[in-house]
Amino acid sequence: MELSEIRKDIDAIDEELVKLFCDRMALSAKVADYKKEHNLPILVPAREREILKDVAEKAGPEMANYTRVLYSMLFELSRSYQSKRNTTTTQLYQQITHSIDNTPKLFPQQAMVACQGVEGAYSQIACEKIFKNPMILYFKSFEGVFNAIEQGLCQYGILPIENSTAGSVNKVYDLMKKHNFSIVRTYRMKVDHNLLANRGAKLNQIKEIYSHEQAINQCSGFLQSLPGVTVIPVANTAVAAKMVAESGRMDVAALSSRSCAELYNLVNLAGSVQDQGNNHTRFICISKNLEIYPGSDKTSIMMILPHRPGSLYRVLARLYTLGINVTKLESRPLPDREFEFMFYFDLETSIYSEEFVQLMCELDEFCEEFKYLGSYNEVV
Numbered sequence: 395m396e397l398s399e400i401r402k403d404i405d406a407i408d409e410e411l412v413k414l415f416c417d418r419m420a421l422s423a424k425v426a427d428y429k430k431e432h433n434l435p436i437l438v439p440a441r442e443r444e445i446l447k448d449v450a451e452k453a454g455p456e457m458a459n460y461t462r463v464l465y466s467m468l469f470e471l472s473r474s475y476q477s478k479r480n481t482t483t484t485q486l487y488q489q490i491t492h493s494i495d496n497t498p499k500l501f502p503q504q505a506m507v508a509c510q511g512v513e514g515a516y517s518q519i520a521c522e523k524i525f526k527n528p529m530i531l532y533f534k535s536f537e538g539v540f541n542a543i544e545q546g547l548c549q550y551g552i553l554p555i556e557n558s559t560a561g562s563v564n565k566v567y568d569l570m571k572k573h574n575f576s577i578v579r580t581y582r583m584k585v586d587h588n589l590l591a592n593r594g595a596k597l598n599q600i601k602e603i604y605s606h607e608q609a610i611n612q613c614s615g616f617l618q619s620l621p622g623v624t625v626i627p628v629a630n631t632a633v634a635a636k637m638v639a640e641s642g643r644m645d646v647a648a649l650s651s652r653s654c655a656e657l658y659n660l661v662n663l664a665g666s667v668q669d670q671g672n673n674h675t676r677f678i679c680i681s682k683n684l685e686i687y688p689g690s691d692k693t694s695i696m697m698i699l700p701h702r703p704g705s706l707y708r709v710l711a712r713l714y715t716l717g718i719n720v721t722k723l724e725s726r727p728l729p730d731r732e733f734e735f736m737f738y739f740d741l742e743t744s745i746y747s748e749e750f751v752q753l754m755c756e757l758d759e760f761c762e763e764f765k766y767l768g769s770y771n772e773v774v
Contacts, residue, residue, distance in 0.1 A: 423476070429480065436476045437759065449465050470711040470712060471715055473712075474716065477755075478752055484758070487754045489684060490686065490754060493685060493686045497686050497687055498687075502525065503527060506549050506550070507529065507548055507550045507552060508530075508550070508552070509521055509539065509552050510534070510538065510630060511532060513532070514657045515630050515633075516554070516583065516632075516677075518530060518632070519653065520554075524552070524677075531547070536566055540573040543573075543682050544574060544682060551575075551680045551681075554677050555677065556676045556722070557674070558670070559670045567738060570767070571726070571765070575680040575682060576680065576768040577678050579679040581679070581772065582773070582774050583677065585668065586666050586673070587666070587673075588649070588664065588666065589647050590635050590647060590648045590649075590660040591638060591644070592639065593659070594644060594661075595644040600663070601623060602624045602645065603620075603625050603646070604633075604638065604647075604648045605628065605631055606627065606630050610625055616664070616668075616669070631654070632651070636658055676772075686745060687770070690745045690771050691742060691745070692740060692741065693767075695738075695757070695764065695765065695766055695767060696736055697736070697761040700761070701731075709739075716743075718749055719743075721741070724737070725737050726738070
């Protein structure tokens with residue numbers, strides 16, 4: 395049998411499949427209307443399990459697993475269609491709509507902003523890229539930044555959330571579950587680490603190097619090339635530079651930014667020592683209030699899912715059916731629940747899209763706990 399003849403038969407089957415699929419979805423619509431009228435849940439797990447068992451048996455051993463996958467996706471499409479027909483405006487979506495309508499059209503040019511570290515920190519550099527004329531207050535810890543926002547001491551806060559080489563900043567993710575805030579903008583910065591020391595120091599004299607743990611991870615190759623050197627993590631790369639300057643010692647150095655060399659009167663013993671030339675850190679700008687500025691095309695959410703098979707799959711399948719791209723998926727352990735996790739998602743979708751509206755009105759059905767973190771755009 396020729397390939398062209400086989401394809402002709404497949405085309406004929408596909409034509410029949412499309413018609414049957416549309417007929418099935420039309421019946422799903424009737425089911426949705428009935429459930430809405432009688433206040434019944436869209437998801438009925440027992441019926442889905444029964445159908446999956448039945449179709450797998452009918453398909454036979456060789457096709458059983460393929461058939462289960464096909465029908466699992468078919469169920470998800472059906473639920474999505476039913477949800478769309480039965481969507482009611484939730485309180486969350488009302489809050490989002492209110493924020494879209496009432497947030498100023500122009501992002502603020504100046505504000506009181508909280509940053510972790512001291513003068514010269516990468517957070518300060520990110521802050522000055524996001525705001526034209528920020529007034530910056532510095533805090534010793536990431537939690538200090540969150541607290542400053544919650545207590546109204548600052549309007550905004552800047553926090554690093556991930557690095558292209560070293561990965562996520564786990565401390566920030568853990569604090570995101572604990573505190574109330576909204577992400578209003580993000581900034582992606584190219585990070586360049588340099589070995590800074592007091593004037594007169596030589597590279598072969600260095601015995602101790604200070605820096606933030608993320609910078610240390612990003613420069614592991616360079617640090618391994620320095621035998622006998624002790625690496626000491628500190629709160630911030632700028633704090634490290636300040637410590638070196640204040641010590642007056644010739645045998646200590648800091649992994650920090652070039653701007654810190656000028657700021658603290660240090661000399662650059664080795665430039666651009668990070669492992670990857672394409673080294674970027676992503677910062678979030680947070681606010682106590684929900685602010686959604688025009689053009690926002692990214693959304694961040696957190697959720698705790700039921701601890702049973704298929705919970706994460708259901709969320710990802712729904713995002714797939716809505717055509718929403720997941721740009722980041724992070725899991726963090728829940729401290730009071732053994733081997734259970736909180737999931738963080740970054741999504742690409744316009745706040746004005748029909749898919750965004752549907753998602754915001756449906757997410758509660760998937761999870762035990764859901765937290766909307768904000769919609770925003772990213773400055774590069």
